[in-house]
Amino acid sequence: MNGASPAASASSAAGAPPATGAQPPAVEVRGASKIFNLGRHNEVKALADIDLLIDQGDFVTLIGPSGCGKSTLLRLIAALVAPSDGTVAVNGKAADAARLDRDYSMVFQRAGLFEWRNVTRNIELPLELMGWKAADRRRRSAEMLELVKLTEFARHHPAELSGGMQQRIAIARAMSFHPQLLLMDEPFGALDEMTREHMQNELLRIWSETQITVVFVTHSIAEAVFLSTKVAVMSPRPGRIAAVIDNDLGPRTDATRDDPAFFANVTAVRDALRGGHRR
Amino acid sequence: MTAARALLHSWLPPVVAAVVILGGWEVLLAVIRPDGFVLPPPSDIGGAAIENFDAIVGATGVTGFIIVTGLIAGVVVGAAFAVLVTAFRAANETLTPLAVAVNAVPIIALAPIFNAWFGLLSPRSNQAVVVVLVFFPIFINTARGLTQVEPSQVELMESYGAGRWRIMREVRIPNAMPFFFTALKLATSLAVIAAIVAEYFGGRQDALGNLITNSAGLTRYNDAWAAVLAGSLVGIGLYALAVLIERLVMPWYFVARRSA
Amino acid sequence: MKSESGPPVEAMIDSVSPASNAEVDDPIVFEQILRQQASREQRRDRMRRTARQVVVLAVFVCLLGLAYSLYKVVGTSIDDAQSSWPVIGSILPESDDLKMPPLPDIISGIFDEPRGTNEPFWLIVGKEAAFTLREAAVGFAIGVVVGLSIAIVLTTSGRLERALVPHVIASQTIPLIAIAPIIVIWGRKSFDFLPFEWQDWMSVSIIATYLTFFPVTINGLRGLQSPRPENLELMDSYAARWIQTLWRLRLPASLPYLFAAFKIAATASVVGAIVGEISAGVKGGLGRRVLLEAQRYTTGPERLYVAVLGAAALGIFVFAAISSIEYALVGRKGRQTVT
Numbered sequence: 001m002n003g004a005s006p007a008a009s010a011s012s013a014a015g016a017p018p019a020t021g022a023q024p025p026a027v028e029v030r031g032a033s034k035i036f037n038l039g040r041h042n043e044v045k046a047l048a049d050i051d052l053l054i055d056q057g058d059f060v061t062l063i064g065p066s067g068c069g070k071s072t073l074l075r076l077i078a079a080l081v082a083p084s085d086g087t088v089a090v091n092g093k094a095a096d097a098a099r100l101d102r103d104y105s106m107v108f109q110r111a112g113l114f115e116w117r118n119v120t121r122n123i124e125l126p127l128e129l130m131g132w133k134a135a136d137r138r139r140r141s142a143e144m145l146e147l148v149k150l151t152e153f154a155r156h157h158p159a160e161l162s163g164g165m166q167q168r169i170a171i172a173r174a175m176s177f178h179p180q181l182l183l184m185d186e187p188f189g190a191l192d193e194m195t196r197e198h199m200q201n202e203l204l205r206i207w208s209e210t211q212i213t214v215v216f217v218t219h220s221i222a223e224a225v226f227l228s229t230k231v232a233v234m235s236p237r238p239g240r241i242a243a244v245i246d247n248d249l250g251p252r253t254d255a256t257r258d259d260p261a262f263f264a265n266v267t268a269v270r271d272a273l274r275g276g277h278r279r
Numbered sequence: 280m281t282a283a284r285a286l287l288h289s290w291l292p293p294v295v296a297a298v299v300i301l302g303g304w305e306v307l308l309a310v311i312r313p314d315g316f317v318l319p320p321p322s323d324i325g326g327a328a329i330e331n332f333d334a335i336v337g338a339t340g341v342t343g344f345i346i347v348t349g350l351i352a353g354v355v356v357g358a359a360f361a362v363l364v365t366a367f368r369a370a371n372e373t374l375t376p377l378a379v380a381v382n383a384v385p386i387i388a389l390a391p392i393f394n395a396w397f398g399l400l401s402p403r404s405n406q407a408v409v410v411v412l413v414f415f416p417i418f419i420n421t422a423r424g425l426t427q428v429e430p431s432q433v434e435l436m437e438s439y440g441a442g443r444w445r446i447m448r449e450v451r452i453p454n455a456m457p458f459f460f461t462a463l464k465l466a467t468s469l470a471v472i473a474a475i476v477a478e479y480f481g482g483r484q485d486a487l488g489n490l491i492t493n494s495a496g497l498t499r500y501n502d503a504w505a506a507v508l509a510g511s512l513v514g515i516g517l518y519a520l521a522v523l524i525e526r527l528v529m530p531w532y533f534v535a536r537r538s539a
Numbered sequence: 540m541k542s543e544s545g546p547p548v549e550a551m552i553d554s555v556s557p558a559s560n561a562e563v564d565d566p567i568v569f570e571q572i573l574r575q576q577a578s579r580e581q582r583r584d585r586m587r588r589t590a591r592q593v594v595v596l597a598v599f600v601c602l603l604g605l606a607y608s609l610y611k612v613v614g615t616s617i618d619d620a621q622s623s624w625p626v627i628g629s630i631l632p633e634s635d636d637l638k639m640p641p642l643p644d645i646i647s648g649i650f651d652e653p654r655g656t657n658e659p660f661w662l663i664v665g666k667e668a669a670f671t672l673r674e675a676a677v678g679f680a681i682g683v684v685v686g687l688s689i690a691i692v693l694t695t696s697g698r699l700e701r702a703l704v705p706h707v708i709a710s711q712t713i714p715l716i717a718i719a720p721i722i723v724i725w726g727r728k729s730f731d732f733l734p735f736e737w738q739d740w741m742s743v744s745i746i747a748t749y750l751t752f753f754p755v756t757i758n759g760l761r762g763l764q765s766p767r768p769e770n771l772e773l774m775d776s777y778a779a780r781w782i783q784t785l786w787r788l789r790l791p792a793s794l795p796y797l798f799a800a801f802k803i804a805a806t807a808s809v810v811g812a813i814v815g816e817i818s819a820g821v822k823g824g825l826g827r828r829v830l831l832e833a834q835r836y837t838t839g840p841e842r843l844y845v846a847v848l849g850a851a852a853l854g855i856f857v858f859a860a861i862s863s864i865e866y867a868l869v870g871r872k873g874r875q876t877v878t
Contacts, residue, residue: 080772099778106776108769116791116869125787126777183776185769292702300706318725376592377599383802383858385810388826388850391833391843396632396639468711475714476814480833492818495720503718514712 024092026181026213027054027077032086033238034072045238046072050086052232052241056180059207059214061224062232063269069239070217071185077215078106078183091180102130104181105174109189111166113158113173119145120154123173130177144172147206164195168202175210184216188223197257200226204252221273225265226252233272243272319501324508327501334490339509342474342487345402346513349409350470356410357417358459364418365425365451366443375422382415387476394481401482408477413466417459424458425451457532460525467517471510608642610634640840648841649848660842664828664849671824672853674740674812678747679805685748686755686804687797691785693756694763707756715749719818722746739821746819747811751804758800762793798865805857813850825850 034047047069054060062070075081076088079095090098098104105126113122123141124132132140145151148168158166167187174182187203188196200223207214218224224231228247235242247265249256256262301321308320319327328335365371386408393404428450436446478488487510494503526533611634632638640648649661656663689707693700715722719742726742766788774784816826829850832843 075772078772078776080775099776102778104776106773108773110767110769112767112769112773114770114788114791116794128787129774129777129779129783289701292698293705296702296706373591373595376588377595380592380596380855380858381599383806383854384851385806385813385854387810387814388829388847391829391836392847393632394833395637395836395840395843468708471712472714476818479814479818480830491714491718492720495718500721503721507713507715507718510714511709511712515709518708518712 023056024089025053026056026058026091027052027215028087028089028092029053029073029076030087030089032073032076032083032088034069034076034081035084038084047076047083048238048240050076050239050241052244054213054215054230056213057211058230059216059228060230060232061216061218061228062234063218063221063224064234064239064242064273065236066219067239068234068236070234072239073234074183074185074215074217078104098181102126102177103179104183105177105179107167107170107174107182107184107187109186111158111163111170113166113169115158118155118157119150119161119169122158122169123176125173126177140176141172144176147175147209148172148202162195164191164199167191167199171203171206175206175212178210180213182212182214184214186217186219189218196223197254201252201254203227221266221269222257225249225262225269226257231265231269233269235273235275242275245269245272319504323501324504327499328505328508331502331505335487335506335509338485338487338490338506339513341402341483341485342478342510343513345405345482345486346409346470346474346517349406349474350413350466350517352406353410353413353470354417354463354466357414357462358421360414361418361421361425361455362447362452365422366447371422371426375419375426378415378419378422382419386412386415387473390477390480393477399481400484402486404480405474405477405482405486409470409473412469412473416462416465416469420458420462421455424455427458428454456529460521460529463521463525464518467521468514470517471514475510604642607639611639611641637837637840640844644841645844645848648839648845653839653842660845661849664825664846667823667825667828668849668853670740671809671812671816671826672857674743674815674824675747675805675808675857677741678744678811679751679808681744682748682751682804682808683755683801686752686800687759689752689756690759690763693760694789700760704757704760707753711750711753715746719743719746719815720820722815723819723821739819740816740823743812743815743819743821743824746815747808750807750811754800754803754807755797758796759793762796763789765796766792794869798861798869801861801865802858805861806854809850809854809857825853 029050029052032047032050033045036042036044036046050073052073062073064070072081076083077090077095079088079090079099082096088095091103093101093103114125117125120138120141123144124137127137127140142151142154145154148171150165150168150172153161153165158169161169170187188199191199203214204227206212214228216224216227218227225247231245231247232241233243233245234240245265245268249259249261249265305320305322308318363370364374389411390404390408393407397403397407425447432450432454433446436450441449475488475491478486479492482488487506490506491503491510494500494506636644650659652658653660653663689703693703722745723739723742726737726739726745730737730741763785770788770792771784774788779787812824813826813829815821816824817830821827825846828846829843832839832846836843
């Protein structure tokens with residue numbers, strides 16, 4: 001399989017009409033590859049020939065076995081890692097320009113809250129970095145606390161909060177400056193199953209309230225199918241996009257998790273992953 | 280090939296820095312020529328070291344003996360005490376915080392009292408200062424390593440029916456090794472400072488501390504610095520020895536860190 | 540930035556998360572209540588531990604006095620026994636009243652007025668301790684600034700760190716306190732440019748600085764490098780400037796490490812001040828007092844013991860002071876302290 005076809009399927013299989021003409025795609029990766037430690041004895045080819053097109057408002061999951069480079073691809077989009085070859089554009093700009101414009105925000109597997117700041121001040125961190133005035137910051141953080149339904153914990157410190165709550169604060173922090181794109185690196189990977197499903201519901205609610213574009217890295221097939229509008233299946237050594245599966249299950253409810261259509265798509269993703277392994 | 284490169288990677292920068300620092304010092308003094316020669320250029324210190332080689336080596340031998348014997352005694356007593364104390368929870372919870380508080384005492388001020396106890400000209404009092412000064416960091420750090428173990432590892436041993444001393448040997452002592460060696464490296468430089476300063480109050484007259492103070496008193500700063508340099512070399516040698524022993528005793532620790 | 544007029548998604552929100560409509564039902568919030576209970580209990584434990592430590596220290600001092608007195612009781616026989624040891628000679632100290640003045644003498648020595656003065660001895664020692672504390676505090680403050688600056692510079696480059704850290708470590712093997720007289724002479728000559736007159740005690744502070752900066756640099760380096768990679772990536776993703784990352788992430792993250800260093804450094808600064816005074820012959824401080832009482836030991840051995848006790852008290856005082864500041868700044872709020 002050559003690199004171009006998954007990208008083609010990504011845009012054509014979208015089903016929905018592409019975002020209104022004026023708006024550039026949220027993410028556009030063209031022929032990107034990444035080689036770590038180039039020219040040294042520990043050279044690793046992490047990604048090869050990646051083409052990926054993500055429309056505004058999409059919720060795309062990147063799924064694959066460990067070592068398939070899904071986190072690296074996310075960092076390529078975030079311009080935290082520079083591609084060895086190819087181009088990465090976010091909102092029609094070079095990825096690094098988008099980073100400097102604060103077009104996107106990131107959520108990691110560990111909430112990574114600053115333990116010396118209380119919940120409010122954690123949410124306000126990006127706003128401080130952007131030079132917002134205190135009153136504006138206060139207003140926005142209150143709004144964000146409402147969004148993640150943790151208003152009563154505004155003055156708590158992270159060490160006093162459970163993992164699930166910390167991750168909700170991390171999402172509030174990421175959303176605080178209303179970025180257009182949310183990049184999430186296995187954000188629920190460290191949570192227990194029950195908390196995880198709860199957080200998935202919350203994330204979908206926030207997504208639909210804000211119309212944000214989400215790129216979500218996971219290694220859980222069920223999570224990928226439950227959350228996203230499209231699932232990009234990756235294969236390892238070197239990391240490639242093996243398939244992009246359209247995943248139109250309509251509005252999610254807890255019943256969705258028992259829906260035959262849900263299971264059908266789970267099977268489709270699993271088959272794609274197996275195909276990826278064979279190659 | 281890669282080993283050579285790793286060696287270059289870790290050794291080249293400090294060597295370059297040393298050359299830059301010493302060269303810069305030499306050149307700076309040559310240019311501005313400050314009066315008084317309080318901080319003489321490296322070449323003058325080197326010259327003084329060669330000139331007074333015999334006296335410096337002799338004094339370094341006297342002080343070095345005090346440093347090494349005091350260091351060994353302090354380390355052995357400190358580590359043994361830590362094992363003994365941490366074997367019993369109650370003893371550990373009362374004595375270890377106490378040691379932390381007592382460690383804040385400027386031990387070197389005890390030197391004149393030790394002189395009274397052991398005799399003004401006896402090296403025993405200088406050794407005593409070194410022993411006490413080394414004891415506390417070794418005890419505190421080792422005790423910390425012996426207690427900060429993974430609870431599941433202790434539970435695992437208990438599930439095998441292992442007793443207190445068996446757990447000490449299999450879990451606590453290996454866990455404490457990195458802590459112990461951190462303290463040992465610290466103790467090497469402490470021992471040098473303690474011995475030299477203690478000599479200011481008493482002990483043998485042909486020791487390094489006296490050589491430094493006498494030279495400084497006679498405004499022979501080159502000689503004083505040369506003697507200071509000899510003390511530093513003892514300290515660096517002991518530090519290097521501690522690092523070497525650390526590598527030999529816990530190869531597993533460095534493997535784990537490299538792959539992490 | 541983002542249009543707030545959302546699409547008709549109300550139906551979807553309601554169906555997604557029935558549990559989150561009522562806060563009480565939120566399992567994550569419920570778990571929270573249990574956690575808070577636990578942390579409150581931990582705080583109570585900590586208070587109790589501190590109280591116990593004070594008691595233990597007091598008991599220890601009493602036991603020390605008791606052991607000292609007991610040793611004096613049996614000491615004569617130890618002296619006799621040791622005198623016949625052929626090779627090793629005496630290992631344990633001799634215990635006559637000149638070498639080990641009786642405990643009551645030492646205690647009354649605290650309150651006696653030494654000849655030629657009309658102040659109790661504890662007050663004299665206390666004033667001198669204040670003088671030494673000033674030297675130590677100035678040295679400590681400069682040492683913290685210097686040490687932290689070095690650490691920050693070293694954080695900017697791995698190569699710089701590898702190049703200089705061995706020299707920072709080696710610097711501590713140079714017994715600078717031994718050349719205190721040289722430092723004092725150098726100080727008198729070299730600081731004409733300052734707006735105030737240079738005094739000898741400031742040279743002692745320089746010696747204290749030399750002992751102080753080292754733990755701050757080493758621990759500061761560890762602390763500044765302690766943020767997890769994802770926290771640094773987070774700052775990068777916000778396009779934060781270097782100084783912003785330093786001020787908002789690296790420095791706060793290094794506080795527990797720094798306080799561990801401050802405790803060592805504060806103690807070291809007192810040692811540096813006392814020994815610096817002794818070695819440099821600076822008058823007015825505790826080090827000078829120890830030296831003086833050592834020199835006229837035979838006329839009043841108990842005064843040397845009191846002076847040394849004063850030095851011990853000063854060391855414990857600065858340690859306790861830094862520990863209290865640490866507790867106020869990072870000990871609460873559930874942060875871990877680094878040891």
